[in-house]
Amino acid sequence: MFEFENPPAFFLFLLIPVLYILRYIQIFSPLSLPLNLSDWNGSNFKWNGKTRKIISALSGVLWILFYVCIVFACADPVFHLQQKVYSSKGAAVVFVLDISPSMAAKDIGSISRLEAAKNSIVTMTNANSGSEFGLVVMAEDAAVLVPPTMDCSFFLSRLDSVNVGELGDGTAIGTGLSCAVYHLENSKAPKKSIVLITDGENNSGSVHPYTAARLAAGKGISLYVLGIGTRGVVPIDYIDPKSNKLYSGYLESKFDTSSIAKIASEGNGKFFEIESLSSLSQAVSSISRNETVAQSYYIKNQDVFYYQRFLIAAVIFACIAWSLRRLLLQEVL
Structure with a gap:
């Protein structure tokens, strides 16, 4: 049987919409400065940011997955196994x-x-x-x-x-x-x-x-x-x-x-x-x-914990997201 031993940890998901609301009302929003580049008697600088937008969006998804895995790890998922041991x-x-x-x-x-x-x-x-x-x-x-x-x-x-x-x-x-x-x-x-x-x-x-x-x-x-x-x-x-x-x-x-x-x-x-x-x-x-034989047995309980797997997945997602932003987009985090 699969269950979470710390289900209140899922309330941490409420922080995601709260963060987006705060950014929408200009709180915790990233600082941006407009900058125009051009040469004398030349054309304005043009930049095609389609690839950059895709990488940035992928990085954002990975950070969300990182947070989801952290929340699931905090919820302490466990699988309870019951095994008959015949004596x-x-x-x-x-x-x-x-x-x-x-x-x-x-x-x-x-x-x-x-x-x-x-x-x-x-x-x-x-x-x-x-x-x-x-x-x-x-x-x-x-x-x-x-x-x-x-x-x-x-x-x-x-x-x-x-x-x-x-x-x-x-x-x-x-x-x-x-x-x-x-x-x-x-x-x-x-x-x-x-x-x-x-x-x-x-x-x-x-x-x-x-x-x-x-x-x-x-x-x-x-x-x-x-x-x-x-x-x-x-x-x-x-x-x-x-x-x-x-x-x-x-x-x-x-x-x-x-x-x-x-x-x-x-x-x-x-x-x-x-x-x-x-x-x-x-x-x-x-x-x-x-051919049925009455047998004596006892139940052996065994718990398999999955929080470590979620933590490992969270670290992997975070490393990939950081690499995309730092190495490809060359952003300073």
Whole structure:
């Protein structure tokens, strides 16, 4: 929350109209003497003061800005920050995200499957601020981008940088789930879960997804599987990160949810079939409710003062205005 701790300082603005009134009635007005210069039998001295008037007006504006900054500094602006500091652990969630080229298909609303998945992850992250979040991406292989962490800004920045095709073509679901289990099994979180978001069958990797799902269940890790995509001809376009070649056209989607639904069953988890933004929103809301953990926390207050910034700005404006009048206009101040 932004506020001024010394608001009466704004009454100093009343001095500006008072000064102009006094100068209008010839009090505090600058002294001026008419002076005509000419040569004998010559023309009178002519001076084009357009540039000088512009510089003088600019200098006047800068002096006004100088005074405004001084008044704001005297008003003592401050921004009050309140931050939740958790004193107990929340849930630990690792997202296993499919980034194979088929995730670029645009059949979830007007956006691609990957963008819809990323938006749902952001929504769940914002709804569970006290939890730890991790990210595993998979295609032909799998990689851990973010181990479980409470640094949401870092997590979201890494999520935002994910693009389709970075790990080739394929769907290594078993490998992705195994990576997630490895990073969750030693966690002290009261609730641990894996959220798998994919649009295809396992066709790569050395670990069978059923084996990985049963491993997660044996470690007390909840498993949620989101099968995202529709059947039929759907538009698709993406840029291959390796060749920078644009692929655009249509994909014959033969999305079969039976195999990935079986993964959820093997891991005693839940399966959600996602064919629209509304079904995706309902799935995310359900997972958030299930993974909510009551946490103890306290509020940390922090004040950020801005008067120094206004003082610095005032000094800068004053130096520029003085330089214009003294060096360019060569006035004695």
